[in-house]
Amino acid sequence: MRLVIAGGGTGGHLYPGIAVAREWLSRFPDTTISFAGTTRG
Template sequence: MRVVIAGGGTGGHLFPGLAVARTLQRQRPDAEIHWLGGQRGIEREIIPTEGYPLTLL
């Protein structure tokens, strides 16, 4: 399963998506999760520390 999560900018948009990603990873360890985010958002710092690939738009 491949999943793209788009969101960020602020924690209010980032952390719910991160909760979904973590839950999905637990339930489907084979899932490939990739993030899309903005150049200036908080996701630039948070997502890489969680181990998910991140593409900044």
């Protein structure tokens, strides 16, 4: 399975995204997770 976590605007979206990714991996360990964003946040 693949999961993309996207956030925008500020880096404040990063920490909740990491928390979601960790929980997701604990439930679905065969998942590939990618993060999408911009160079500005």
